[in-house]
Amino acid sequence: MKAMVLEKQDLLENLPLKLKDLPLPEPEDDEIRLKISVCGVCRTDLHIVEGELPAHKMPVIPGHQIVGYVDKLGAHAKKYRLGDRLGIPWLYKTCGKCKYCKSERENLCDAPMFTGYDVNGGFAEYVIVNEEFAYPLPGNYNDKEVAPLLCAGVIGYQAFKATGLKDSGRLGLFGFGSSAHILLQICNHLGIETYVVSRTEKELKLAEKLGAKWTGRIDEDMGVLLDAVIVFAPSGELLVKALKKIAKGGIVVSAGIYTTPLPGFDYSHIYPEKTLTSVAHTSRKNVQEFLNLAGRFKIHTEVNEYELAEANMALLNIKYSKISGSSVLINQPS
Numbered sequence: 643m644k645a646m647v648l649e650k651q652d653l654l655e656n657l658p659l660k661l662k663d664l665p666l667p668e669p670e671d672d673e674i675r676l677k678i679s680v681c682g683v684c685r686t687d688l689h690i691v692e693g694e695l696p697a698h699k700m701p702v703i704p705g706h707q708i709v710g711y712v713d714k715l716g717a718h719a720k721k722y723r724l725g726d727r728l729g730i731p732w733l734y735k736t737c738g739k740c741k742y743c744k745s746e747r748e749n750l751c752d753a754p755m756f757t758g759y760d761v762n763g764g765f766a767e768y769v770i771v772n773e774e775f776a777y778p779l780p781g782n783y784n785d786k787e788v789a790p791l792l793c794a795g796v797i798g799y800q801a802f803k804a805t806g807l808k809d810s811g812r813l814g815l816f817g818f819g820s821s822a823h824i825l826l827q828i829c830n831h832l833g834i835e836t837y838v839v840s841r842t843e844k845e846l847k848l849a850e851k852l853g854a855k856w857t858g859r860i861d862e863d864m865g866v867l868l869d870a871v872i873v874f875a876p877s878g879e880l881l882v883k884a885l886k887k888i889a890k891g892g893i894v895v896s897a898g899i900y901t902t903p904l905p906g907f908d909y910s911h912i913y914p915e916k917t918l919t920s921v922a923h924t925s926r927k928n929v930q931e932f933l934n935l936a937g938r939f940k941i942h943t944e945v946n947e948y949e950l951a952e953a954n955m956a957l958l959n960i961k962y963s964k965i966s967g968s969s970v971l972i973n974q975p976s
Contacts, residue, residue: 643667645766646953646971649701651693654961657954658691659704659765667762667770669716674773676728681764682707682789683948683956683969684820685876686732689900690759691957698760704953705764705971706732706757707792709785713768721773727785728776729933731792733924734761735775749800749925756923765953767973777929780937790943790968791936792929794820798872799828799932801897801921805870809833814868816860816884817875818845819960820968821897825872826852827941837864839880841963848944848966872897878904885911885918896920943968 645664652658669675687704689695708730712722722728736743736751743751757763757771779788798821807813809832815822818840829836830853837856838849846857856864860883867889873881876898882905884894894917912918944967948956956969 643767644950645703645762646950647701647703648691651691651697651700653692654688654954654958659953659957661951664766667768669714669719669770671716672718672773673716673770674712674719674722674728674776675714676708676710676730676769676771676776677713678708678710678764678767678769678973679785680709680789680973681705681971682793682820683953683960683971684793685960686793686899687758688957688960689876694900695759698756702758703762703764703766704758705766706730706759707789707794707970708757708764708769709779709789709792710764710769716773719773722776727779729779729788729792730757730764730769730771730776731796731924731929732756732758733775733926733929735772746927747925749921749923749928754923765950765971767950775926777933780933782937782940786945786947786970786972787943789970790820790824790945791933791941794968795824795936795941796924796929796932797821797897797921798825798874799935800924800928801825801872801895802828803928804895804919804921805872805893807834807870811835811869812837812855812866814839814871814884814887815849815854816871816873816880817877818849818966819874822872822874823848823852823944823967824941826854828935831939837866837868842966844966845963852942868892870895874898876901878902881918882907882911885916888916890914890916893917893919899923945970947972
């Protein structure tokens with residue numbers, strides 16, 4: 643099979659992902675093999691490729707928003723049939739034994755494995771996964787539309803749940819990339835007002851188009867204090883500034899797997915009763931809950947398409963904020 647392989651973490655300008663011909667992976671026991679149709683590209687992939695996240699497996703095939711069709715079953719795999727369309731997200735496997743797995747918090751598993759980080763992921767033509775960590779996808783989306791839901795959608799939804807908001811309130815979305823443009827539509831569906839902060843005019847215009855209540859830069863006056871903020875941009879400075887935008891009793895949630903250092907701040911930023919927290923990864927329960935919600939109405943995903951061999955370019959465009967919405971790699975039919 644063809645795959646874009648990372649052999650050494652490096653700046654994207656040096657094109658570290660190389661197109662390789664690799665042996666076809668074979669499923670074992672309760673594993674299944676998917677022929678990949680589409681794989682989303684996101685900022686976590688960027689952090690892995692450039693080394694902002696330490697290497698776990700090297701070489702590795704990145705990619706963790708995988709849409710594919712069951713191509714082969716392991717000897718004991720019984721959950722799915724050949725040809726079934728499934729998705730594979732960031733969480734590849736958990737130990738099932740630690741206190742977090744036993745208390746329905748497997749996103750905090752002590753020994754997790756992540757797709758495209760600890761094991762080979764979706765920047766390829768085929769992928770292997772345990773059948774318990776693959777998901778049927780809602781039928782109201784085509785492959786390109788549904789791929790971004792598997793990371794951007796899932797992590798945005800998990801961050802949203804951490805805010806405690808349900809069907810009312812004011813929510814700030816700071817950084818308007820793939821996750822935020824999906825979550826904004828969920829908020830519209832649930833009746834929550836959204837306030838979008840971004841550095842780029844292109845992202846602000848997309849937020850307006852999708853129905854944001856307010857859009858602008860971080861230092862502009864919103865006219866209100868927010869009940870909660872989710873910060874998607876990998877900026878410690880933005881996390882601290884977000885604390886000034888929430889009302890007492892409010893919460894700021896960091897949705898990223900990486901961020902720049904937080905600058906020092908005084909006590910008034912978190913008093914009275916303001917919370918700064920983060921969300922980590924996801925869980926199978928959360929993935930399934932989000933996909934069920936996505937199946938009840940149509941989330942519009944703004945998709946930028948690339949061929950598999952253009953993975954470096956897709957990541958460069960994310961790095962320099964040259965695109966709005968989500969990016970996907972498309973496998974051409976063989």
